[in-house]
Amino acid sequence: MGEFELISHYFAAAPCAQGGEGVALGIGDDCALLDLPAGEQLAISTDTLVAGVHFPDACDPLLLGQRALAVAVSDLAAMGATAIAFTLALTLPDVGRNWLAGFAEGLGRMAGRCAISLIGGDTTRGPLSITVTVFGRVPTGQALRRSGAQPGDLLCVGGDLGNAAGALPLVLGQRSAPADVAQPLLDHYWAPLPQLRLGEQLRGLASAALDISDGLLADCGHIAKASGVALQVDQAQVPVSAALLALLGRDAALHAALTGGDDYVLAFTAPQAALASLVQPYHVIGRVLPGKGVVLRDEHGQDITPQQRGYQHFGQTV
Known part of the structure; x- marks a missing residue:
């Protein structure tokens, strides 16, 4: 042919x-x-x-x-x-x-x-x-960008995180799981639905945004750098699915959600008052602070930021 x-x-x-x-x-x-x-x-x-x-x-x-x-x-x-x-x-x-x-x-x-x-x-x-x-x-002038986050803004995500990372060993045949656990994760890996409606609704509301492809902590670092601020992620607020918890357990599921990548879920910052008009579902997972970089805190407020924050080509991990 x-x-x-x-x-x-x-x-x-x-x-x-x-x-x-x-x-x-x-x-x-x-x-x-x-x-x-x-x-x-x-x-x-x-x-x-x-x-x-x-x-x-x-x-x-x-x-x-x-x-x-x-x-x-x-x-x-x-x-x-x-x-x-x-x-x-x-x-x-x-x-x-x-x-x-x-x-x-x-x-x-x-x-x-x-x-x-x-x-x-x-x-x-x-x-x-x-x-x-x-x-x-x-x-014109309403495109969401990585720059623009301001201290006092809230840090949010558009859905559960870590599903694709949890699915990867299933995709590679490295492990198996019951269908009710495996299928939701595989569906997210092979057919992540872009959050187009959420993105459109965030015009004029969000101060900064991106899609999570290389891991939550790594990608939040892009917003922090472009905006000249620090982002604090509260681990207890990071949303993970029931299927991911069933497959990996809580600790490994949170690690996948924080560093796994391939989520294609939106992460964004916005003033709290702006979120009242948002129709699409979202989760508040942290806040924007003066400073630089990304810090992960546990339920006691302790800094538990891991060394590995996500995937990067050529450097492999960040």
Whole structure:
């Protein structure tokens, strides 16, 4: 199968490639064209997933298609942007029809859940890697940023943490668990749903925000540095799911929630008064203080900040 036949059969004909709001021209020309309403800015982000680094070499292509798009769209949520479109650059060691059909189906499922359209991309031969570039729109001047947190703000997250880290040994076949424990964790790992509605609601409310990909403590460090403040995380307030507790026990579950990464849940700071108008669920887990860095405190107020705070490419952990 040639490149153009591959694109036409598996991607250009997919429902998610038939255009949508904001897409003036999709697949088929040298460039796609996007329309932006007056008074809005374009938000753009790119994510690359590499076999053996970001996902196991052998995995279900449908699940991989879901995950590849979800982790990229999560960056739009972190900026408070409304999703418009995405491109896909796919490098394949060979052309397997069953693999492509499964991957395209998973990609389309997540595109439907996020209301985002496929508008182009590229295919090449080589070691398996997936690069997704997402495009969103946000009212001018209202994009959420990592800078802006102020002393006195509360530190919040948009949901349970640590589920993906708990799922990883299940994904790798290193351990097993009953279905009622394993499935919620695996669902979060393979199909994390970007918190687009929460991001949109945080426009004008949050002082700073990002999505948690490398671990809560590590990513909170980005807000602290960009904002020139300190963030205090209260361990007792960090939300963990019943499934994660059942799999790991409380201590290991909290460690996964604090440092595990791959959550794709929003972390944000906001004045307490601003949170009263927030409709989407959230958890207050700490506060913003004068100073710098991130500190983790136990229920007695003692500093228990671990050395390992999350994942970092090339350096491995931070």
